[in-house]
Amino acid sequence: MSSTESTTTQSFADLGLSDSLLKTLADIGYETPSPIQAECIPVLLQGRDLIGQAQTGTGKTAAFALPLMEQIDVKLTKPQALVLTPTRELAIQVAEALQSYAKNLPGFHVLPIYGGQSYTIQLKQLSRGAHIVVGTPGRVMDHLERKTLNLDNLKTMVLDEADEMLRMGFIDDVEWILERTPAQHQTALFSATMPEQIRRVAQKYLVEPREIKIKSATATVAAIRQVYWQVSGMHKLDALTRILEVEDKFDAAIIFVRTKNSTVELADKLSARGYAAAALNGDLNQQMRERVIEQLKSGALDIVVATDVAARGIDVPRVSHVVNYDIPYDTEAYVHRIGRTGRAGRTGNAILFVAPREVSMLRSIERATRQPIAPLTLPSRADVTNKRVADFKAGVVEVLNAEGLDFFANIVSQIAEEQNVGAEEVAAALAMMAQKGKPLQIPGEDPAPSRPMADSRRPGSFGERDSKPRFEGRSDKPRTESSGDSRPRFEDKPRRASSGAPTGDMVRYRIDVGRDHGVQVKDIVGAIANEAGIESRFIGRIALYDESSTVELPAGMPKEADNALKRTRVRGVPINMRPDEGDARPEGERKFDGERKFKKRV
Numbered sequence: 001m002s003s004t005e006s007t008t009t010q011s012f013a014d015l016g017l018s019d020s021l022l023k024t025l026a027d028i029g030y031e032t033p034s035p036i037q038a039e040c041i042p043v044l045l046q047g048r049d050l051i052g053q054a055q056t057g058t059g060k061t062a063a064f065a066l067p068l069m070e071q072i073d074v075k076l077t078k079p080q081a082l083v084l085t086p087t088r089e090l091a092i093q094v095a096e097a098l099q100s101y102a103k104n105l106p107g108f109h110v111l112p113i114y115g116g117q118s119y120t121i122q123l124k125q126l127s128r129g130a131h132i133v134v135g136t137p138g139r140v141m142d143h144l145e146r147k148t149l150n151l152d153n154l155k156t157m158v159l160d161e162a163d164e165m166l167r168m169g170f171i172d173d174v175e176w177i178l179e180r181t182p183a184q185h186q187t188a189l190f191s192a193t194m195p196e197q198i199r200r201v202a203q204k205y206l207v208e209p210r211e212i213k214i215k216s217a218t219a220t221v222a223a224i225r226q227v228y229w230q231v232s233g234m235h236k237l238d239a240l241t242r243i244l245e246v247e248d249k250f251d252a253a254i255i256f257v258r259t260k261n262s263t264v265e266l267a268d269k270l271s272a273r274g275y276a277a278a279a280l281n282g283d284l285n286q287q288m289r290e291r292v293i294e295q296l297k298s299g300a301l302d303i304v305v306a307t308d309v310a311a312r313g314i315d316v317p318r319v320s321h322v323v324n325y326d327i328p329y330d331t332e333a334y335v336h337r338i339g340r341t342g343r344a345g346r347t348g349n350a351i352l353f354v355a356p357r358e359v360s361m362l363r364s365i366e367r368a369t370r371q372p373i374a375p376l377t378l379p380s381r382a383d384v385t386n387k388r389v390a391d392f393k394a395g396v397v398e399v400l401n402a403e404g405l406d407f408f409a410n411i412v413s414q415i416a417e418e419q420n421v422g423a424e425e426v427a428a429a430l431a432m433m434a435q436k437g438k439p440l441q442i443p444g445e446d447p448a449p450s451r452p453m454a455d456s457r458r459p460g461s462f463g464e465r466d467s468k469p470r471f472e473g474r475s476d477k478p479r480t481e482s483s484g485d486s487r488p489r490f491e492d493k494p495r496r497a498s499s500g501a502p503t504g505d506m507v508r509y510r511i512d513v514g515r516d517h518g519v520q521v522k523d524i525v526g527a528i529a530n531e532a533g534i535e536s537r538f539i540g541r542i543a544l545y546d547e548s549s550t551v552e553l554p555a556g557m558p559k560e561a562d563n564a565l566k567r568t569r570v571r572g573v574p575i576n577m578r579p580d581e582g583d584a585r586p587e588g589e590r591k592f593d594g595e596r597k598f599k600k601r602v
């Protein structure tokens with residue numbers, strides 16, 4: 001395996017993409033390739049196998065999706081590419097991304113297939129013909145077994161978030177699928193980490209892969225206060241304006257977003273909220289760019305909303321804040337971004353917005369900058385009101401000291417006399433008039449405070465927790481990124497009992513797979529999580545027997561989840577889940593002891 005680290009920023013045109021795709025990218029507003037894209041796209045276009053070490057937020061999806069789009073023959077309505085993802089959320093996201101890159105490819109069809117969705121719908125869609133299938137391993141395996149998915153025309157196979165698939169117990173399924181793909185095809189494997197088993201899979205199934213890793217340069221960013229806000233409960237724009245309003249010593253800000261379309265959108269929205277804001281992106285010519293920077297320097301503008309490339313090298317000492325509205329692609333970009341503040345010996349502030357699924361990027365940044373980034377508590381409505389009142393008072397006091405108030409004092413006296421009220425009431429009426437357009441009090445409720453984030457890659461830790469089991473709705477409607485990270489997470493080791501186990505009522509079910517089928521606890525957890533949409537932490541004690549197993553699940557399971565589980569297969573075996581009536585256990589069956597080696601299915 002040869003290894004490369006990314007260094008340069010190129011344009012999409014340099015990477016060998018077709019004009020039609022370049023046009024699509026321009027329409028979507030992608031300005032430049034992210035480092036992982038710059039490295040991976042040419043390699044994949046050459047047809048080589050690839051290992052990409054990259055996490056969410058690096059732009060890895062487009063890194064494989066764009067070359068895939070170039071290969072598709074729309075006239076051939078057979079699956080030409082298969083993308084395996086650990087969860088249905090990711091399958092949907094990847095399918096949505098592929099669909100968006102197909103804007104100029106009429107007739108293109110991508111199909112997400114995942115557990116929990118009805119087979120009838122999937123069968124209908126498969127028979128209609130999809131060019132790319134994106135699916136979770138279990139469901140893809142089922143379709144291959146039923147011969148409802150045919151991979152004879154497969155040109156490329158992508159394993160996305162391979163380490164997550166391993167953590168979720170799907171790696172055997174992945175290998176099962178890899179063994180049934182045509183010999184001649186390209187394989188791309190993406191993984192945030194490279195555990196031994198993933199390397200082993202890569203060695204076994206990839207042919208002379210290029211290995212690409214994004215650089216995570218360490219750098220010191222001493223004079224900058226760094227905080228992050230976990231995106232939850234409030235729109236990013238509302239959170240941003242709240243933060244900016246209450247931030248101490250706010251003077252000017254550069255706000256980083258990913259696409260040029262977003263620079264314009266956000267700058268417009270901020271202008272509508274009364275900020276002196278403008279967009280800075282690659283569409284601006286040199287003269288216009290300089291003008292924006294000049295205006296930021298002079299104070300004609302307070303906020304510039306920029307893409308990474310457009311903001312490169314800006315040196316404006318009054319920039320007190322950098323906001324990473326969209327998380328950067330890598331730690332290097334982060335360091336460049338926040339270097340736009342804290343200039344000329346001043347202290348700077350860097351605020352990072354992190355969606356739950358981007359938490360591993362946050363941890364990488366902390367490692368690279370060798371500094372912890374503190375969570376930021378969003379200012380409450382009261383905080384904002386207090387700040388607005390303080391500013392309002394300061395404004396009034398300033399005018400009190402001004403000359404020429406007599407004329408107005410006379411008007412106040414007249415009103416007080418005519419209305420038979422005190423001067424204080426008249427002043428209150430005037431204050432109310434004065435705050436029009438920017439009310440001192442903000443309406444609505446504060447969102448519940450977000451909980452500290454946990455890194456999904458740390459065994460046994462979870463992202464957002466709530467106390468009630470959540471049975472995810474199993475609608476066919478694609479989820480959007482804003483739905484947050486609802487992916488089940490798993491411990492690396494099989495568990496004896498549910499750690500952090502639910503406290504509510506549990507029902508014990510029996511399933512028809514056990515040790516003799518080579519099943520492990522993690523296989524059962526993975527299947528249930530994906531098929532019924534039950535987060536792993538709500539799955540209770542699992543006991544493995546030779547021919548069957550029992551599993552405890554929260555009481556009150558919705559009908560659809562129940563039905564889905566009845567149809568679920570683990571390692572290709574229908575589990576036939578039903579309430580456990582205390583079936584007689586065959587002699588010699590023992591509870592799972594965590595140590596015993598299981599018989600491997602042949």
Ligand code: AMP
Pocket residue numbers: 029030031032033034037055056057058059060061062258259
């Ligand atoms: P990913 O790391 O693949 O989950 O991508 C994260 C986000 O970055 C997605 O919202 C993409 O649409 C966006 N994105 C990916 N590549 C680019 C690019 N070159 N320019 C701007 N945005 C991008």
